[in-house]
Amino acid sequence: MTSDPVRLGVAGLGRGFVLMIPSFRADPRVTLVAAAAPRQESRDAFEAEFGGTGHASVEALCADDQVEAIYVATPHQMHADHVCAALEAGKHVLVDKPLSVTMEDADRMVAAAEASGRHLIVGPSHSFDPPVELAARMIESGEFGKLRMIQALNYTDFLYRPRRPEELRTEEGGGILFSQAIHQIDLVRRLAGGMGTRLTAMTGAWDPARPTEGAFSALLGFASGAFATLTYSGYAHFDSDIWMDDVGELGQQKDPAAYGRARRALEGLDPEAEAKLKQTRTYGSGGEVEATRNEHFGPVIALCDRADLRLTPDGVEVFGDTGRRFVEAPFGPAPRRIVLDALVNAVRHDIAPPQTGAWGRASLEICHAILSSAATGQPVDLQRQCGIA
Ligand SMILES: NC(=O)c1ccc[n+]([C@@H]2O[C@H](COP(=O)([O-])OP(=O)(O)OC[C@H]3O[C@@H](n4cnc5c(N)ncnc54)[C@H](O)[C@@H]3O)[C@@H](O)[C@H]2O)c1
Structure with missing residues (x-):
């Protein structure tokens, strides 16, 4: 104690x-x-x-x-x-x-x-997930040469989970950018050292009943010369957790029989009933999730000169020049x-x-840059980035 x-x-x-x-x-x-x-x-x-x-x-x-x-x-x-x-x-x-x-x-x-x-x-x-922390330290050690490229992808049912009305209004922080892209940006910056330079992006707001961004793809450059692609869909029918051993974002084992549950639960609900449904997942109402493995945010691969690192819920799989090995990121307590x-x-x-705080501001700048690049069709030069102190 x-x-x-x-x-x-x-x-x-x-x-x-x-x-x-x-x-x-x-x-x-x-x-x-x-x-x-x-x-x-x-x-x-x-x-x-x-x-x-x-x-x-x-x-x-x-x-x-x-x-x-x-x-x-x-x-x-x-x-x-x-x-x-x-x-x-x-x-x-x-x-x-x-x-x-x-x-x-x-x-x-x-x-x-x-x-x-x-x-x-x-x-x-x-960015705090143990496999992300482990991969960041492996990259920082220089053991595999330079980090060159990262690919991060996540397909979820985020847009169909029960929401407060403002969670579907972009200007109030709604949609996938401020709630979900921010995770992906944070973890990619953690792996690449934080200093983004330039970004190009497109977004999708494809469901008129939930009129906010539900998907994006971005190409993000870093001061080191590395670059990353980030892709997220909150409209998913395909659930990318299938590529993470059926382990969910929160480290819970997923039930394949629950397919389509989020969309089914919203059927026929008006915004008020939907906000009430969200409250059934709040404190004092149950809704706790039992994690048995580390949390994750979808498939991530970091390409270095002498190895590709694949993040899994249990650690980092290292695909080296002549051999493969697995480095565990312990779960818990x-x-x-x-x-x-x-x-x-x-x-x-x-x-x-x-x-x-300065780190969080730099990740937020990238959320706004995604919206801006998608609106103008132009790349955005980032001004408020920070590295790892
Ligand atoms: N990191 C994660 O995994 C994760 C997951 C879910 C939510 N969040 C974050 O948590 C924050 C809240 O989102 P949420 O989904 O929990 O929403 P929520 O609606 O479930 O919870 C917000 C809570 O704040 C309370 N609240 C509202 N006004 C308040 C006030 N003036 N003083 C004190 N309490 C007040 C509400 O009663 C409610 O219980 C968001 O910023 C969200 O990004 C993070």
């Missing part, structure tokens, strides 16, 4: 929080001492399970002396206000991806972190152990992970 666990408060007890719970339960280095949620049922459920204080507002959570760091898991468009309030109250912050929706908010958040002297970490995102490593290292040892 850890004698001095990080005392964490949580802002927003929704789906994002539900997905972190197994990791909080499994990791004694962090203890949940308070939360902020508008709904009384959520606050009651939190107090019953964790024994901390349920506050009715983020302001009250920020004023709670028991809390030394805050995990912000409220909707995207609220991140900026909640993160700045937490930093100004002297708390360290872990904010779920994306950092924010607008670049102006991102600037405000990075400035607030600098002014406060507190750490701002953007996560979880799939907390499924999102590396996210909590980052939090504990920041709060207890003043060591920042790669995924700082």
Whole structure:
């Protein structure tokens, strides 16, 4: 047991929080001492399970002396206000991806972190997945020569999972770019060292009933000369988890008999009924996922001079010049152990992970560049990138 666990408060007890719970339960280095949620049922459920204080507002959570760091898991468009309030109250912050929706908010958040002297970490995102971390370290070691090219692809039913209405409006952070592309951008940047240079992209918004971007492809260059292709479809009929041993994004074993379940569940629902359905996946309503393998974000291959590295839910398969081998990325004990490593290292040892506020802003810049390139048909030169400190 850890004698001095990080005392964490949580802002927003929704789906994002539900997905972190197994990791909080499994990791004694962090203890949940308070939360902020508008709904009384959520606050009651939190107090019953964790024994901390349920506050009715983020302001009250920020004023709670028991809390030394805050995990912000409220909707995207609220991140900026909640993160700045937490930093100004002297708390360290872990904010779920994306950092924010607008670049102006991102600037405000990075400035607030600098002014406060507190750490701002953007996560979880799939850049923290153990196989991504392992592959990044293998590439950094130089063992296989230079990284030359990355291919990342993911086909999911994202657009047909139950949504709040604003999650289907691009200008409020809806669609696949701010919720899903951001993962892929983050993990590709983690592998390539972070410094994107230029991007060309096309997007698709093909379902008039859900009129936001559901798919994109992008070609992204890096300062090292490496380049990456990123392709995502949230309209998928083909599920690319089939190429990941039928392991889902959250490390859960998938049931092939569940084919088409997301679209079936939405049949005949109006937006209000759909938002209610989303609430059945929120805290206090069940909807937890049992991971047995590492999380992933679809097939990823990193091509280096002397090997191709294929990421799997269990580690990295190395296809070298004359031989193949598999390097395991151990699972657990907390499924999102590396996210909590980052939090504990920041709060207890003043060591920042790669995924700082400036890092999150650089990934967000690429989301906007994808939209801009798709709208104009022109490449976009990136201006706000950062490397790994
Ligand atoms: N990294 C991941 O795997 C992952 C997965 C899901 C969601 N998320 C992130 O979590 C964030 C929330 O999305 P979600 O899907 O959980 O949405 P959600 O609607 O399920 O949860 C949002 C929660 O915030 C609460 N909330 C709203 N206003 C609030 C306020 N003023 N103060 C405190 N709480 C407030 C709501 O009551 C709700 O419980 C998003 O930024 C999303 O990107 C991340």
